[in-house]
Structures are given as structure tokens and as C-alpha cells.
Amino acid sequence: MQYELFNWEKQQVSEANAARELDRIKAAFMAVLVSNETDMAIGRYVRMHQEGILLSGDARLDELSVFLESHAAAYLSPDAPLPVFRRHYFAGWVRERLPVVKERLQHGAVDPRLSEVIVELCRETIQDDDLTYRQWFPLRDLVDFVLQLSPGLKGDMTATQRIVEFLYRLNINTTSLYRYAKTTIEEDIEDKEFAYQKVSEVGRMKRYLNFLEHKPGYQFVDGRVSLTLMLSTWLEDLNRVKEKEAQEAGEEGKEDDSGFGLDSQKVITSLTVNELGLLVRLFMETGVFRTRNRKGLARFMAKNVVTLKKEAIDEVSTAHLYGTLYSMTDATLDSVQAILNRMLVRLGKLRLEQRQKKPVAKKAAKPSSKTPGRSKK
Numbered sequence: 001m002q003y004e005l006f007n008w009e010k011q012q013v014s015e016a017n018a019a020r021e022l023d024r025i026k027a028a029f030m031a032v033l034v035s036n037e038t039d040m041a042i043g044r045y046v047r048m049h050q051e052g053i054l055l056s057g058d059a060r061l062d063e064l065s066v067f068l069e070s071h072a073a074a075y076l077s078p079d080a081p082l083p084v085f086r087r088h089y090f091a092g093w094v095r096e097r098l099p100v101v102k103e104r105l106q107h108g109a110v111d112p113r114l115s116e117v118i119v120e121l122c123r124e125t126i127q128d129d130d131l132t133y134r135q136w137f138p139l140r141d142l143v144d145f146v147l148q149l150s151p152g153l154k155g156d157m158t159a160t161q162r163i164v165e166f167l168y169r170l171n172i173n174t175t176s177l178y179r180y181a182k183t184t185i186e187e188d189i190e191d192k193e194f195a196y197q198k199v200s201e202v203g204r205m206k207r208y209l210n211f212l213e214h215k216p217g218y219q220f221v222d223g224r225v226s227l228t229l230m231l232s233t234w235l236e237d238l239n240r241v242k243e244k245e246a247q248e249a250g251e252e253g254k255e256d257d258s259g260f261g262l263d264s265q266k267v268i269t270s271l272t273v274n275e276l277g278l279l280v281r282l283f284m285e286t287g288v289f290r291t292r293n294r295k296g297l298a299r300f301m302a303k304n305v306v307t308l309k310k311e312a313i314d315e316v317s318t319a320h321l322y323g324t325l326y327s328m329t330d331a332t333l334d335s336v337q338a339i340l341n342r343m344l345v346r347l348g349k350l351r352l353e354q355r356q357k358k359p360v361a362k363k364a365a366k367p368s369s370k371t372p373g374r375s376k377k
Contacts, residue, residue, distance in 0.1 A: 001037065001045050004028050005052040008061065018060055026067050033072055046075035059085040069133075078134040079222060090136055091126045094143065098122050101146050108149045108159035111184070117176050118146065118163075138170040138218050162331070171214035173227040181231055189238070195246035202239045206232060208308070211270045213342070267305045273316055274332040275339070276307055277324025282336075298322035 004025045007013050013021050032045055046068060053061045062085050068076060082090070101122065105115040125131060125139055145166050149159055164184075167177060185205055192198045209228045219226070225233075269276065280301060283289040291297050295318075302316040324332075 001032055001041070002028075003048065003052070005049065005056065005061075008056055008058060009052070022060070022063050025064060029064075029067060030071070039075075042072075043075045046072045047077050047080075050076055050080060054081065054083050057084065062086065062089070073133070073137065074217065076133055078217070078219075079132050082131050082133070082136070087129070087131050090131060090140075091128075094122050094139070095126050097143055097147065098126075101143060104146050104149045105159075110149075110163060111160045113180055113183075114160055114163060117180050118142065120176065121172070121174070134222060135220060138172055138215075138220055141170055142166065142172070165212065168209070168212045168228055169214050169218075170220070171218045171226050171228075172220040173224050173230065174220060178227060178230050181227070182234060185231070185235075186238075189242070195242065195249045199239065199242045199246050202235055202242055206235050206239070208270060209235070269305060270308050271305075271339075272332075272335075273307050273321055274324050274328060275336050276301065276305060276316075277321050278328055278332055278336045279339075280321075281325045294325060295322055298325065 007021060029046075029049070032042060035042075037045075049064070050068060053064055061083070065083060065086050098119070102115070102119060105118065121139065122143070125135065128135070146163065149162075164181065189198050189201045189205075192201055209232050212228050214226055214228070224230075271279070277298075280289065280297065284291070284294070284297070289297065298321045299318045302318040302321045305316070307316055
């Protein structure tokens with residue numbers, strides 16, 4: 001692996017052969033990325049060229065930045081300043097889409113407070129002279145996600161809930177988003193009538209946050225714990241307060257361990273209705289659920305399974321669940337794929353744990369040199 005920008009730094013690349021030289025460098029980059037070199041060596045190679053592009057300041061090298069962002073994002077230094085021409089491009093990209101982002105948020109009936117947090121995040125990026133990939137990658141994903149929201153989003157999760165969950169996964173751990181999430185969670189908890197219901201709601205939110213996983217490498221604010229961990233820590237403190245209130249009200253024995261209400265006979269899940277419907281269909285079509293009566297199965301699942309954001313005393317609409325067996329969105333397909341991937345990862349860990357539990361087989365004793373047989377009388 002060699003440094004590919006010597007000719008640019010020595011100003012030996014003319015306009016006539018610039019395109020040819022850029023193609024040569026991209027081919028060299030790709031050769032390294034698909035080589036048998038270690039991740040550590042590839043990372044050093046990518047970051048060396050990232051720094052070279054930054055110091056060069058030559059806008060013609062924008063093509064190389066795009067190439068590295070597309071093919072080697074995991075190896076880029078997340079906190080190195082971006083070249084001026086990339087910062088200008090990103091600011092223009094956000095500025096151009098901001099009016100449509102506002103429109104999508106409004107038409108999707110997104111909580112105005114959340115809309116304000118997102119819009120302000122975009123505005124800050126446009127004005128940021130020290131933008132890094134740590135901020136750019138999650139913001140780009142967020143803008144793309146909002147732009148895909150359709151007016152009057154259907155399903156059992158509102159547009160606000162979907163965006164908040166996506167923000168958790170992007171780990172946009174800013175103070176403004178933490179305050180928003182904390183406020184809305186507290187509103188949901190205080191909306192419960194009895195103290196024991198508030199304790200149950202706190203428990204449900206803790207399990208929900210533990211279920212979420214942010215994208216690998218995503219951390220909007222460097223050096224700060226994840227957004228879900230900040231909220232989980234706060235919920236631990238709030239849980240103690242609410243338990244004390246329940247005890248003082250003489251309600252400490254009324255909550256159940258499900259965190260969803262008084263009925264603990266149902267299966268408590270973190271699935272949306274659409275995700276549950278798709279999983280049921282997959283189980284049927286792979287022969288795991290051996291039944292031809294789809295309506296009957298939908299009726300049974302609706303009665304005995306609690307979905308996300310529902311209380312155990314609530315019941316899913318059988319017609320809604322049955323409809324999800326035949327109608328699904330790309331978002332549902334993606335989320336169920338993520339669930340199955342987590343299952344496979346967990347299965348691999350269980351397999352490894354099982355192997356570690358097995359005792360190491362003892363070496364067989366060496367056979368005796370004497371041939372066994374009856375002794376002569």
C-alpha cells in the first residue's frame with residue numbers, strides 16, 4: 001500500500017489528465033479495500049488519504065471524498081474536519097431539502113416540539129464550520145428518513161413514534177433531543193391515573209429502551225453516552241420515586257411484572273401490529289405454525305399478544321392484524337429483518353456458550369503393549 005496523492009501535492013496533475021489520475025487512485029483504493037490486509041492497516045491507509053485530501057484543499061479531489069464515503073465509511077476518522085468543498089456540499093444538500101423536511105413533518109402530524117428539534121438540528125449543520133462525519137452521517141440518514149414519510153402515515157405507530165425510534169437508533173445524543181424524549185416519556189407516565197400504573201409504565205419504557213440498539217459507530221456527540229443510556233439512567237431514578245409513591249398510596253402490591261397493566265396472562269412483546277402480522281405469516285409459510293385457518297390464528301394472536309404501546313387490558317383488532325398478513329410496507333420488512341438478524345446473532349452467542357460449557361474430552365489412555373488374552377493355566 002502506497003500514498004497515492006504525491007502527484008497532486010507536487011502539483012503535477014494537469015486539467016487534461018486529472019480525470020485519468022482520479023480513476024487510477026480510485027482503482028488503487030478499491031484494490032486495498034478488497035485485499036487481505038487487516039482492518040487496522042486498511043484504516044490507517046484510508047485515514048492517511050482522508051487527511052491528504054483535507055490538507056490539499058483541491059476541490060477536484062471531491063470525487064475521492066465521495067468514493068471513500070461510499071466504500072470506506074467505517075474506516076474514515078469520524079472527528080477529523082471535513083474539506084471545505086465537502087462542508088459546502090453538505091450544507092447545500094441540507095438547505096435544499098429543509099423546506100420539504102418541514103412539509104413532511106407537518107403533513108405527518110409530527111409533534112411540533114420534535115419537528116422543532118429536527119429543524120434546528122438541520123439549521124445548526126448548515127452553519128457549522130467544523131462539521132465532521134460523526135454529525136453528517138446520522139443527519140443525512142435522518143433527513144432521508146423524514147423525506148420518506150408519507151402524509152397520513154398509517155399503522156399502529158404514529159409518525160412521531162417512528163421518528164423518535166429512528167433517532168434512538170441513530171444515537172443523536174444531543175441535549176435538546178434528550179430533553180424532548182424525557183419530557184414526552186414523563187407526560188405518558190403522569191397520564192396514568194394510579195401510582196402503580198405509573199410504575200408499570202416506567203418499567204415498560206425501560207424494557208423498550210433496552211430493546212433498541214443504535215447503529216454501530218454512530219455517536220452524534222463524542223464522549224457522551226448514548227441517548228438510550230441517558231434515558232435509562234433517568235428512568236432508574238424515576239422508578240424509585242414512583243415505587244415510593246405507590247407504597248405511600250398503599251398500591252405497592254397491585255403492579256405486575258409485565259409492566260403493561262394488571263393482566264399478566266398475555267404475551268408481552270415489543271412488536272408493532274405490522275411486525276407481528278409479518279412474523280405470523282413467516283411462521284405459517286415456513287411450516288412452523290401448522291394451521292390453514294388464518295383468521296382463527298389472527299383472532300388468537302390478537303387476543304393473547306400485547307403489541308408495542310399497548311396495555312395488557314387492550315386488545316389488537318383482529319381485522320387489523322389479519323390485514324397485516326397480506327399487506328406490508330418496506331419499513332415493516334426492514335424492521336422484521338433487523339429482528340431476525342438479532343435473533344441470529346443471539347443464536348450464535350448461545351451456540352458459543354453451549355460449546356464452552358461442554359467438558360474437554362480427556363485423552364484416551366495409551367493401549368498396553370501386551371496383547372490381551374486368556375492366561376495359560
